Amino acid sequence: MPNAVHAGIYRALVSGSYARRGLRLRVAAPSSTADAAKLVSAGRAELGLADPIDVARLVARGRRVRAVLAIVQRPLGGVIVRCEDRIGSPRELEGRSVGVTGVPSDDAVLDEVVRLAGGEPARVRRVAIGFNGVQAVAAGRVAGFTGFWPADAPQLDATGHRACVFRLDARGGPRYPGLVAFATERTIERRPALVRAFAAATAAGYADAIRDPGGALRDLVAANPGLEGPLAARQLRAYRPLFTVGAPRFGMLAPAAIRDLVRFLARSRLVAGRIAPAALATNAFVPGGP
Numbered sequence: 001m002p003n004a005v006h007a008g009i010y011r012a013l014v015s016g017s018y019a020r021r022g023l024r025l026r027v028a029a030p031s032s033t034a035d036a037a038k039l040v041s042a043g044r045a046e047l048g049l050a051d052p053i054d055v056a057r058l059v060a061r062g063r064r065v066r067a068v069l070a071i072v073q074r075p076l077g078g079v080i081v082r083c084e085d086r087i088g089s090p091r092e093l094e095g096r097s098v099g100v101t102g103v104p105s106d107d108a109v110l111d112e113v114v115r116l117a118g119g120e121p122a123r124v125r126r127v128a129i130g131f132n133g134v135q136a137v138a139a140g141r142v143a144g145f146t147g148f149w150p151a152d153a154p155q156l157d158a159t160g161h162r163a164c165v166f167r168l169d170a171r172g173g174p175r176y177p178g179l180v181a182f183a184t185e186r187t188i189e190r191r192p193a194l195v196r197a198f199a200a201a202t203a204a205g206y207a208d209a210i211r212d213p214g215g216a217l218r219d220l221v222a223a224n225p226g227l228e229g230p231l232a233a234r235q236l237r238a239y240r241p242l243f244t245v246g247a248p249r250f251g252m253l254a255p256a257a258i259r260d261l262v263r264f265l266a267r268s269r270l271v272a273g274r275i276a277p278a279a280l281a282t283n284a285f286v287p288g289g290p
Contacts, residue, residue, distance in 0.1 A: 002227070007213070009025075010223050047198055055280065056262075059279055060275055066279070068253075080145055085143065091117040095123060097141075127142055
């Protein structure tokens, strides 16, 4: 379901940013970013939004897809605990239970966070809880859970338990765009004007969301009545700095950040072999030029 990270998309829709560039954008809401990767790879959508790990796993399997725009500039993964439990370091998760969804990248995030804190990942007990991490940690069934912290930490706060977050990119962890827009090489090569128009319209929408988050939030909630306005507002406050932090302009896929991602993928064995950064991302469509 759409959430606060997509606020710029809905702002661009309402403002006419896509229409002015000749695009009739139809938003399809898959159940996960991994599903978005499958839809684009199968040719059922021209562009999609996904965790770049999902895009990289497609590339490693020989699928010709590439990221064309960064939506956020930092990884969204992390381990979330209740502050009241006074877990001051990920190392203190040794001997405790941590909830994971079952997605391979969850284990990689947990391993990296614990390892960088000087802990031994193998000593952390993993419990498969699906996507019910907030409920599980709020009820005390697990000490923490892996999740997308800008979305899940405010949700835990809303239960009355203040969230403390151990971010993947803390303590020297990898820093890479945590959500990207991507397309197949076929679309990039045969319909570059489409990709360029989408990138420009999307960048304009996020520029509006950064400048006027309240307006973007209203557009998002109006289009998705199932969202809780106050919770979405807290999530957007967490996401907003991530749209451009460390980047000269919205959408940039910094080569150093993509190399950081590639090294993390190899170290975590999330992909077999090594992926060339140029095969994973391009800045050719970023508004303002590379």
